[in-house]
Amino acid sequence: MIDFSELKLNNKDPVYTQIAMFIKRKILLKQVEAGDILPSRRELAIKLEINPNTAQKAYKLMEEEGYVYTCGNNGSRIYVNEYIYRKIEEELRKTMTKEFIKLAKNINLSFKEVVDLINEMWDEV
Structure with a gap:
């Protein structure tokens, strides 16, 4: 499962975009790869101490941009080509x-x- 402990949130940028950029940097540095599992939205919200709706917004953005996919109850995974x-x-x-x-x-x-x-x-x- 992808570890978000290195993510340091700032007060300048929207939290959901910071989450998306964190994953993009991990992809670029090849620290995550296709098939890696993301925590559930609820787990991420608890871990980062953010509103669950913010976590949901981050996942929605990442899915729309194509590098995260969610398959039913199997959770969300990284997709990279x-x-x-x-x-x-x-x-x-x-x-x-x-x-x-x-x-x-x-x-x-x-x-x-x-x-x-x-x-x-x-x-x-």
Whole structure:
């Protein structure tokens, strides 16, 4: 069963989208794979101390995006194929880059300054 103990919720983003992004990152890092079982909605709500409706909303979003499926009373499982993996990879890449650019612009860094900093620090991290 997928472990959500590493998920640290913030007050900035909707909880249901944070849950979905957590699973997407796990898929991208190959820490979960097709067929892995998710906890029930009720179990997840208890574990994360959230409203069960929020857990339901997260599962609905993940099902709509195609990387989670629910089969009757057999619970919810991860579904990943090459197309879904590439779609998640592209989404996370763009999301991370946009967030970084916004932060850089908020402190008035120029494009050149950002590129120079990346070149300087790339191997340090």
